[in-house]
Amino acid sequence: xxxxxxQVIKVGIADINVACPPSILRTSGLGSCVGIILYDRMLSIxxxxxxxxxxxxxxxxSTENLAKYADTAIxxxxxxxxxxxxxxxxxxxxxxxxxxxxxxxxxxxTMRIGSRNIKAVKExxxxxxxxxxxxxxxxxxxxxxxxDPATSVxxxxxxxxxxxxx
Numbered sequence: 663x664x665x666x667x668x669q670v671i672k673v674g675i676a677d678i679n680v681a682c683p684p685s686i687l688r689t690s691g692l693g694s695c696v697g698i699i700l701y702d703r704m705l706s707i708x709x710x711x712x713x714x715x716x717x718x719x720x721x722x723x724s725t726e727n728l729a730k731y732a733d734t735a736i737x738x739x740x741x742x743x744x745x746x747x748x749x750x751x752x753x754x755x756x757x758x759x760x761x762x763x764x765x766x767x768x769x770x771x772t773m774r775i776g777s778r779n780i781k782a783v784k785e786x787x788x789x790x791x792x793x794x795x796x797x798x799x800x801x802x803x804x805x806x807x808x809x810d811p812a813t814s815v816x817x818x819x820x821x822x823x824x825x826x827x828x
Contacts, residue, residue: 670808673697673710676730680709680742683812692759692805694776696732696783699756699809699816700739700792702748708811709743711735715775716782732782740790753792756816756828757783758807760799776800796828 666684673679673689681687687710689697694714701708711729718731728734744750760780780799787794796816798805803821810817819825 673712675712676714676727678709678711678729678735678739678742680707680739680746681811682707682746683810686808686810688806688808690806692807693761693763694759694779696757696759696776696779696799697805697807698732698736698739698783698787699807700736700743700753701756701809701811701814702743702752703754703814704752705746705748706811707743707746707748708809708814709739710807710809711739713779713783716778732779733786736783736786736790740792750790750792754814755787755792755794756796756809757787757794758798758805758816758818761801761803761805763802763804798826798828 669685670688671679671681671685689712698711713732713735714730716732718734728738760776762776798818806819808817816828
């Protein structure tokens with residue numbers, strides 16, 4: 663009987679972290695932000711990024727925080743996982759978030775950060791040939807997510823909608 667204490671490794675907004683059992687990864691405050699989990703089931707190693715915006719090209723100071731943007735955060739997350747011994751060809755992804763938190767009376771895509779974040783994350787993962795095994799994206803409600811590298815289960819708590827696992 664194992665008596666290991668589960669350690670929760672928090673991933674803040676515009677942050678990246680990596681974990682292996684008995685640790686789990688958790689991030690809160692996923693509104694229009696997207697949580698990206700990349701994991702190697704064979705080695706039970708996972709990483710999580712909490713991205714805020716689709717692309718670093720939007721801002722001049724794009725090297726300030728790699729974790730803030732979908733394109734740079736995913737590259738950095740892959741780099742950190744490879745440094746832990748993960749083979750990139752074994753990586754799988756799960757994603758959550760990208761809600762449209764506010765209603766706008768404009769047809770402009772500029773304000774639709776959630777859907778733009780989802781699109782950017784999916785395009786980047788496709789370019790890196792990392793398959794998305796499960797997703798819980800869009801909607802109008804915020805989320806908190808926890809990923810357990812031991813089981814590869816993503817637990818999602820959605821405001822006003824309860825909890826589910828993917």
